[in-house]
Amino acid sequence: MAKQSAGILLYRKTVKGLEFFLVHPGGPFFRNKDLGWWTVPKGELLPDELPLEAAIREFEEETGYRPEGKFIALQPIVQKGGKQVWCWAVAGDLDHKRIRCNTFDLEWPPKSGKMVAFDEVDKAGWFCLEEAKQYINGQQFALLVELNALLT
16 A cells, blocks of 8 residues: 655735745755755554544644644545555644744665654745745645635
8 A cells, every 4th residue: 555644834925915834854864955855744644543633643744733624625636656645724823933843753864873863844835826936845746726716
């Protein structure tokens, strides 16, 4: 069975229009990767975990913010590697400069025997649809387009 993950697409309506909250993955492999590497905060489901519960848990782990409100189910997408991503949208607002996230340990540099802790997410931001298209993982852009069509 293909891996599955679940995420939350946080959005807000501003005077400039609809904005979407995206995060950039942390760690050394993403340090110099920007355009096309941002993502909806998401993660893999735990055994016997419902997808929406996983999405809320992962969002909180990656940002320090627990989304609440009316969750809008979006059509699942499949990423290049075959992973299925379930996603819900919810209105919310948070300061992207004040996120708090979990860390993960990685042997770095490789084969050094030295374990280093890295943030799961190293930065976050709010993007309009046009900006997001440049930054977000290509397959995930469909989630933003679907939500934009539902709300505008």
